[in-house]
Amino acid sequence: MKKTILSLASGAALLAASFSGSAAEKLTLQLKWVTQAQFAGYYVALDKGYYKDLGIDLTIKPGGPDIAPAQVLAGGGADIVVDWLPSALATREKGLPLVNIGQIYGKSGMMLTCLKDSGIATPADFAGKTLGVWFFGNEYPFLSWMSKLGYSTAGGADGVTVLKQGFNVDPIFQGQADCVSTMTYNEYGQVLDGGLTPEELVLFKYEEEGVATLEDGLYVLEDSLKDPKKLDAYAKFLKATIKGWEWAAANPEDAGLIVLEYDDTGAQTEAHQIRMAKEVAKLLSNSDKGIGYLEPAAYERTVKILLDSESTPVITKQPEGAYTHVVFDAAAKL
């Protein structure tokens, strides 16, 4: 009897605590991809307790090849998602009002990695070649680039043949594609690890081709911004996140190791994560206002690139209210 009362009492106490005791605001962040140094800043901030210091109880959900962050957000599985601006804008046009509250990456890490042997030296040589591209929302920058160059993506001698590349670089090793998509911080390393040397490769960085679109940014649902409590929580989250990223950029080796600790799959290696953390640091937003500030000019450039691709319209009209500096400004005041 005594035991029952005791357990009941402790149960009631726990229940009460969960309602009132913990002032920490619960937030869930859905990543765009699996746990890796691409998201080092969030893991660093979590590990160092930056979120906790500001009263945020953050849960980080890793993504994967079959997870569309926007869908998780729409389903209520997350409060904030990491997504790329092109897919976020496309989703917004589909009727799910995503809003950018902070832009972590200022530069695009995407590139097309080609074999020198295939005879490709400039984008003018793409005609008749086979190019590997990631889909699942990542194809937009590529499609606008091809549209800008005037290539049809339907194949043929004048167009380019597009392969849906799995999330690896096998096609370039198997001779099935002349070029594959790579990220500076991830797959490019895999190409080098696979035995190809930089001398054997030609790189086309989207950034240098003038078709770079904004990548990793933080998105929330528009309606949630109307709630002052939510807005406050987002600001705290963003502040801690920025602090995490600054630390990660300054200490990429340690950041890589921290990410490794959070990788439940055990699939990542130390060398790979450290290399990724170093590469990612080069992409972080370099605006005067610091990491996390979305440069309206960069946003406009992305929108223009997306609107310009006539053959495959990513978005058909100028988006309204797709980003806000409200959260960034509030974070700066904290």
Next chain:
Amino acid sequence: MPKSLSSLLLLAILACQLVLLATADSGFYSQNPAWLILLMACAVAASALLSRLTQLCESYPSKQAYIKPLIPGLFAFMLLLFWQSIVVGYAVSAVLLPAPSAIFSTLINNLPTLWTDFKQTYLKAVLSGYFIGCLSGFIVAQWAVKSAFLRKGLVPLGNFMSAIPIVGIAPIMVMWFGFDWQSKAAVIVVMTFFPMFINSLTGLQSCDAIHKDLMHTYAASKTQTFVKSQLPQALPFIFNALKLNSTLALIGAIVAEFFGTPIVGMGFRISTEVGRMNMDMVWATIVVAAIAGSLSYGALALLEKPLLFWHPSFRGNK
């Protein structure tokens, strides 16, 4: 109340719900939950209509052929009505679940795209993979009947092979046979070979000794014995495998297309449009896949009837 009149009343309830759907703004359930009562009434009306139809079916055996398809038809209509009502009534985001009407209009508007996908996945990969897989399974099974070596060696291997998930072999096949439909056909061959092999083997072995003796007394040649006695007796097993494989093949092709394709095909469409949040297009492709799967299953069932008229499972239900 006469039966016909009450049936009309039940139909009127369903019609009311349809009118509501057609006229009300989206989100009408959130604004006015009272409308849910009408939806509940629809459920009651539909179940009453279903039992009425079943009764009709029994009392007019001559008209059964016309009434019988109405029953699953009404049931499907009810499901769609509920789906449409809930999605529109609560203004569920199309990113999560599009309404049937949106899926239907997407299907109609994208017929050319869906047709090229269908050609790539079904007409090229599925049919060739299915054909090669089933035929080779059958041929090897026929050898295995005669050779204890093959039989004892392949049967355990068959269990092993059927335990391999497609997600495991699909990337390997893409590596071996390239990105186009050939690699998908190869995945299907691997998936369909063993069900066919095991079933054919069991079927061909099930031949009664007494039949063999009879054929022997007729001085039948080996081919005659096979064609007239062994093969017909194995047919129920073979059809079993053919039906099983028809669904396996479609699943195999679609899943295999997730692992690298040229930019066409049903699996490609599903995986890509999910990323683009075009859920209505994803559902439209699923509808096409479901229709294709049902049609191939139905075609096999039609083929089975005249070939297996003598089998106990068919003799009973004329």
